[in-house]
Each structure stands twice: as C-alpha cells, then as structure tokens.
Amino acid sequence: MSFSQDMDDEYEKLIRRMNPPRVVIDNETCKNASVIRVDSANKHGILLEVVQVLIDLNLIITKAYISSDGGWFMDVFNVTDQDGNKITDEEILDYIQKSLGSDACFISSMRRSVGVIPSTDHTSIELTGSDRPGLLSEVSAVLTHLKCSVVNAEVWTHNTRAAAVMHVTDEETGCAITDPERLSKVKQLLCNVLKGSNKSREAKTVVSHGVTHTERRLHQMMFADRDYERIYNDGSDEAQRPNVNVVNWYDKDYSVVTIRSKDRPKLLFDTVCTLTDMQYVVFHANVDAEGPEAYQEYYIRHIDGSPVKSDAERQRVIQCLEAAIERRVSEGLKLELCTTDRVGLLSDVTRIFRENSLSVTRAEVTTRAGKAVNTFHVRDASGYPVDAKTIDSIREAIGQTILQVKGSPEEIKQIPQESPTRFLLVGLFRSR
Template sequence: MGVNMNFSRNMDDEYEKLFRRMNPPRVVIDNESCKNATVIRVDSANKHGILLEVVQILTDLNLIITKAYISSDGGWFMDVFNVTDHDGKKVTDEAILKYIRKSLGPESCSTSSIRSVGVKQTMEHTAIELLGSDRPGLLSEVSAVLTNLKCNIVNAEVWTHNTRAAAVMHVTDEKTGSAITDPQRLSVIKELLCNVLAGGNRVRGASSVVTEEVTHTERRLHQMMFADRDYERVDDDDYVDEKSRPKVTVVNLSDNDYSVVTIQCKDRAKLLFDIVFTLTDMQYVVFHASIDSEGPNAYQEYYIKHIDGSPVKSDAERHRVIQCLEAAIKRRVSEGLKLELCATDRVGLLSDVTRIIRENSLTVTRAEVTTKGGKAVNTFYVGGASGCLVESKTIESIRQAIGNTILKVKGKPEELKPAPQDSPTRFLFGGLFKSRSFANFGMVKSYS
C-alpha cells in the first residue's frame, strides 16, 4: 500500500511539473497604470501553496503590498498585487524587477530551478532553534552562553508572544568562521541552552535544537510557536486596549461551498505573509481574496476551503482558525521602543548589548540580528518593567554605554517617559554573573 501511495504521489508530482512546463507562468510588471504603486500580475498553473510562494518572494524583497486581488478557482491561478518600496514609491530598481520576473516567470519552471520556498542550502553556519517561557533577560543569557562557548551569532530573530519565546539563530565557530560540526560540542551547546531556557521554572517545556538545515526563518518561527500552541491564551487580558485586538471572523456562505475569513487590524509590514502562511500551514486553500492596506488599517477577505475540499465544519474549528490568525498577527507586532544598533561585528557583541539592556531593567519583546560585510545591524524592541514606558534617562544610559554614534532610537515621542528630576541614572556594571542561569557555566569546556 505504501509503495502504491508513493508511486501515485510521484506521478502527481511529475504531472504537475509537466503541466507547468506546458503552461508556464506569466508575470507582467506595470509602472504606468497606477499612480502610487507598481502593479504586478501573475498568471500560473494552480497548485497548493502557490499564493504563499508569490507573497513570500515579494515580502523577502521588502516590498509593501498595499492591495491584492487573488483568484485560483479551477486549474489556473491569477493574482494582481499593488506594491511599493519601503519609502512608499514605485519599484523601479531593475535588479529587483528582474529578480521578480525570474522567480515568478517561466524560468521558475525549469528543472534546475524548481521553486522551493524557504529553503536555502548553506554550510556557512549552524542553525539553532530555541523555544521556551519568556522572561526578562532571556536573550542576554542565551547570548552570553553562546559567546562563552566561542560561538559568533551572525543572524538571529527572536519573537515573544503569550508568555512564550522562540528564536532561530545562525552561529559560526569563533576560530574558523564556519559552521560547527563537532558532535560533542554541538551536544554541549544544546544542553547548556536547554538549561537556560528551563531557568524560568514554568510549567510548559523548553527545547533547543541544533541543525544543519536552514529554513526560512520567519516561517520556522511561526511553525515553532504554532506547534507550541501559543495561540491558546490563558485569558483575554493580552488585549488591555480592546482596540488593539485584531477583528477576525469566519463564516460559511449559505451554499456552504466556502468559508469566508475577514480580518481587520492595524496594518504593518509582512502582515499578508503571516496570514497566508498560517492558512496554508493549517491546510487551507485560498480560492479568492481581496486585500486593502493603503491606510493605517488593513482589511483582508479570504474565501477558503480545507485541503480536502470542505469549508470550516464546526464551531470548534472556527474558533481555532480565529485564534491561530490572531496569534499570527500578534507574534510580529513590534511593541515597545525601537533601538537600532550598527557596529563592526565581533564575537560577543550581542551578548554585551543585551546585557546592558537587561541591566537597565528593559525587556526585549522582539529582536532581529543581521551581519553583512563585517557589519552588525541589530534591531531591538524594548519595554520597561511591567509594561511601563521607557524613561528617556534609561536610553541615555544605554547610549553612553555602547556609544552615541552606533545606537539610534526610533519611535513615537509618547513611547519615551521623561525621567523624574531626582531619578538616578540606572546602569549597573556588575550584574552579568549574578544571573541564576550562569551557574550552568561550570559545564562549559574550552574548545581551542
């Protein structure tokens, strides 16, 4: 039976490849018909997940999708996207336009370049996945452990949601600058990181995975938090301001052919990707969709069916779809003050910076770490203790500690709280080894 199923699946794959080669996708990029945006039209043979492929390619190019119209009934997929660059201008960079045509057009059907969204093969670094209970100082402790183990963090993304934290980090060996391959050393890294993640003493578990597989980081973070069931809120107190809560509804049409999902929320970067990925990963197919994000708020409407062809079947399933979409929206919400650090990369940089943030009693709600050409660009979203606004004096303390020329503070004026006149500057130099998790350092060995 298993052999027959594999044979049937392989035949379906070969038929799909043949059909796509006989009916290659067509991409039209139009910078004339719309006053404020570049219009991208994609026509292609339909297959499950194709919408996610297209949206991910546009999103990974840091393009903003302001409007979209999607239709994929039958065997054909037709999309129209209105996109701009991050400055709100039309996309005119010929290198970007060429990449879009190559990635979504006829060349994507060649056997040598079959699209595999989210997979980038590389042996330049080792990928580490972390999942556990969120707490103040967690990123600082993880970074310090990796630095002590002679690991350089070249890329990392950290999300927190509903008391949980997930991270995907790419590290290299301090000495060789390449991936870490020694099994014993990898085992020690995993064990020590698990000890740090378990330091919160929460009921729910923690995990640390070291792998050579490199997947699309943001997709993997969604998958990790979804598998951890972060969408199950203890209560609704997450939304102190009910206005900040996404409005998600799921209703079945009267003929019961489709379920209609509508989403209204504050617009932000990569919102469409997060929604489409969640629906796709939950095994739903988007047949029609309309997206409008030209103002401060986004309105999205999806006509969906389960991959087995059925609409949403029960109230329990409807409730789960709503919960999962709300979680997908909230995971990437950038709460807190935005700090941008740009500096020459070195081993221990992230550890030093996050230590300073922790010692100033700030918590990191989200972080992005990138390294390119010897330069490190780190972005942190930080908040004060118990959700309080960050004092301006605290930011000045951090600035003085890491240098005025490399730290930029971005955010609205109301996100900074003026410090009381008699409030002393809070900066503690001696707190690094007082953290309870560093008792685990006795296990660390030197690898030279």
C-alpha cells in the first residue's frame, strides 16, 4: 500500500471517530417491514457499502430514501426477509449494527470492493470471454484435468459475453494453489478455452490468492468487458428491457435517472454498483419496490461535480444501467442440484448438460460441509424450451442426487401434468 493510501485510511478513521455512524433499526413504525436508518459522514461509495451489507444478508429492500448533500450521508431502508417478514433475528440485527455502526472498521469502500484480501483457503480465478454453449463444461474439464477442485463459483452471461469468479483448491492438499508455474499453466489453458474460435473480442483470465465480493466483481468484470454494448438484431427484446431515462435538472445541476423494471432481489445493489463504477455520486434517491414493478429515482453528478454533459454520455448511462439489471435476470429453466461433493463433480454435471444440448446461462456453485449445492439456469442450445426427454436423459446419467426443477410451463416442453417437480435421480455417474 502506498503512503498516500495510508494517509487516506488514517484520515477516514479520524473522520469516523469524530462522526461515528449511527444505525437505528425500528420494528414499530412500519406495519410490514423493518426500518433501518443510517446516518454517517459522507464519502464516495458509502451507499454501495451499506446496500452491500444488506443484500449479503439476503434481505429484500422494499423502499429506500437516500440523501447525501454536503458532508453527511442519511438514508432509510425498509427491509424484509425472503418471506416478507420483519427482521427479528437478534444475530442478524446485531450484525447490521456492527457492520454499519460506530464499531465498524471499514477500509475505503472502493478498495474493499475492488481489492483482493489475501487468502490461504483457496485461489481465485476470474474469467471473461465470449459466451457459447458448453463453455462452463470446457472450463470445468480443464480445472479437473489440472487437479483443481472448484469449491465455489458464480457464472453470469449477458449479451454474448460470459464472466465467472471461481474459487479453487489443490485436489491433494485442499488449500490454495501457490506454485507459480502451475498457476501460469492454469491461466494459459483457461485463456485458450475462453478465446475459442473468436479472435475479435478479448478473453481474460486473472489468478489471485484473495477473497473478493463475488457479485461486486462480476459487475466490474462485465462492465470492463463492455457487455453493455448491445448487439441489435430485430429488436424483439425491446419490450423486455427495463425503462431507463436520464434528464438534466439544470436549476440544481443534477442529472435525474429514473428506472422502471420488474422487481427482483438485489436490484438496488445492481444499479448502485454500476453508478459507482461509472464514477457517479448519488446525492438523493427514492426507491419503491413494494409491487411487482420497481421504481428507482437517482439525483446524480459525476465525481468531478458535473451532471451528464452530452447525449453520448446519457446513452452510455442508459445502456450500462440496462445491462446491470439484465445480467442477473434468470433466463431458462432452473435446476437445483444437491449431493455429496467429490472431485470432478462440476465437470461431470456440466458435461452431461452439454451432451444433452443444454446451455448454462447462469450458475452458482457452493460447497458446504462436504455437500455440493449447485444452481444452474439452463436453456436449450437451439433456443427452444427444454424438452421433457432431455430431463429424462439427465436423470438417467446423473446418480444418487436430488434434482429440483423450477420454471414456468413454457420453459419445459411436453412434460405430463402428473410429472413431479422433484426427482430422485438413479444410477451412477458413468466414467468416461
């Protein structure tokens, strides 16, 4: 860390000691939500920092009011748990107080979001490249071949691009991989897979010994990869896209961003991530997500103090916010897989998807206490609804595993009404 960074951190700590954040959690005022009020000294990125704490607890933000004019930051969040109930768990309430209140010892939010915290538990691999059917299967096969075990992973795809953050360990030791020569080989082989036959767009593989906020990094990686540069075809997806508008309020020197879109978990986090990455400061905001549609309104300036200066900049803000909202939208059929973890499991499962012409659009892989808990969003590689026979083939190929299938009827073709949504899969993984 440089001398200037040290000085910045010490100055930030001094400000926090002089103006300690105040967090009030109120379960009485609102009938159907817990109200969390945060007052703090203002700094760039603090809104993202607060929202990140709340979404990491899987809380649903139904309303938010934000004001940060001058040197003080004040915001109010109405939150519930996943079932729509108030937050009453003392452990969660205590965590919120400690994470956002005067006891918190935050380093700079931007460095915390972007930086890498050293870890000996695993090696982090970040991948970006062109999306194509079977890509996750190919990546997983390379890692298995190199004796790397995937303990956690998250994969997003959007607008022909793919990004992944994967945490891997050495198959033999169960710890992070430290041999520079081996890491260089991992990087080289994965980069070759990501490039594929597409030489027109860059592919990246970054290997580090660190812990990062996975979803935060995925937003940053896809933003850096310019996934917001939409490839227009026939415009058939226009009606599905969020409604984003940007106008200048010249009297106050703000740009006003309004967003209307279908509500979903973590929507506020996704939009705030992008505004922060684009170096905009949110001075005021109003968010209402109590119905099926979410409304977000932001009063912003660039970090240099200016509102949006040109039509080109306005269009870029719109495109980037659209992309931020769409990245997490789940396309395709949702498959939830839970089984005893073993070496090569992810490679085997994704290979079976590929062999049955399924393309993975999103994936979340976690390992807990020897159990692999994996969620995949898949679609037919040809763009059609997933056929019931495909599900049957997967049942035949994957063994002793519970597979929960979720999705709207149009996502599954020709499945009888009496077909259960929870399958006990029979047979053993076939060795290849």
